[in-house]
Amino acid sequence: MLTTLFIATSLDGYIAGPDDDLSWLFTDTDYGFDEFFESVDTLIMGRGTYDVVRKMGKWPYRGKRTMVVTRSEKIEITTADTAYFNGSLKNLEELLKEQGTKRSWLVGGGELVAGYLEEGLIEEVVVSVHPVILGKGVQLFPPGIQKTKLSLINAEAFDSGLVQLRYKVHPKS
Numbered sequence: 079m080l081t082t083l084f085i086a087t088s089l090d091g092y093i094a095g096p097d098d099d100l101s102w103l104f105t106d107t108d109y110g111f112d113e114f115f116e117s118v119d120t121l122i123m124g125r126g127t128y129d130v131v132r133k134m135g136k137w138p139y140r141g142k143r144t145m146v147v148t149r150s151e152k153i154e155i156t157t158a159d160t161a162y163f164n165g166s167l168k169n170l171e172e173l174l175k176e177q178g179t180k181r182s183w184l185v186g187g188g189e190l191v192a193g194y195l196e197e198g199l200i201e202e203v204v205v206s207v208h209p210v211i212l213g214k215g216v217q218l219f220p221p222g223i224q225k226t227k228l229s230l231i232n233a234e235a236f237d238s239g240l241v242q243l244r245y246k247v248h249p250k251s
Contacts, residue, residue, distance in 0.1 A: 079175050081122070082202040083184045083191055084114055085218065089207060092215035093186055098130045102210045104238055109206055114183070120145060120174055123185035125153060125162075132157055143179075145170065147190055167197050188220045196224045198250040203228060209239035 086103055087093055094100055121139055123131070125148040131138065137157045144160040146153065147170065153162050163170050174182060184194055194200045205218075228245035235241050 079171065079179050080181045080201050081171070081184055081194070081199055082114075082118070082181065082204060083186075083194070083200050084111070084204040085186055085191075086206040086208060087218045088210050088212040088215075090211045090213065091218050092212045093188065093218045094130070094216040095212045096215050098216065102208060102212065104208055104240055106238060107236075109236065109240060109242060110204075114204070115142075118181045118183040119143065120179045120182040121185050122147060122170070122174075122182050122190070124148075124187045124190035125150070127185055127187045127190075128160075145174070167193050167199055171199055188217050191218070192220050192223045195226050195247070198247075200247050202231075203245045203247060204242065205245075206240055206242045209241075 085093060088095075088102065095102060119142070121142055121144040123144065123146055125146055128144075128146045140158060142159060144157065146155065146160060146162040147167070148162050148164050150162075150164060155162060163173070184191060184200060191200075227248040229248065230243065231246055232244040233241065
């Protein structure tokens with residue numbers, strides 16, 4: 079199973095502005111998102127990310143299985159094809175493999191990304207860097223994250239100023 083972090087960030091490393099503001103994200107083109115989205119069969123997201131996305135209106139991930147990772151014993155799920163998981167990340171990955179997941183998308187947020195990196199469960203990172211400085215908000219990588227080595231696979235610059243970076247994550251030694 080391939081697990082990919084596919085995420086957008088501001089130049090100063092925020093995945094959302096204050097109050098979970100996403101208005102700064104470019105919407106002029108999909109920057110490869112549609113092709114990527116078609117290639118995944120399962121989405122993995124933290125509870126905070128789930129709450130933010132479902133409050134935005136119509137659920138944008140209809141037809142894709144979504145696992146919401148939470149520390150809570152039980153949470154309210156209001157979207158189709160969605161379940162919650164409150165065990166270890168390694169157990170989640172084993173469960174997804176057993177259930178036939180071929181490629182998963184680690185949607186976010188920062189704490190979940192940190193946990194996945196620390197457990198060595200991400201194989202690929204795709205970061206779309208938007209040419210905007212937010213100054214504060216939700217950080218892509220929270221302070222204290224474990225050192226992780228990456229190798230650049232591809233870098234693509236768009237006319238809009240957005241730069242998309244694709245990395246292979248080196249296994250933990």
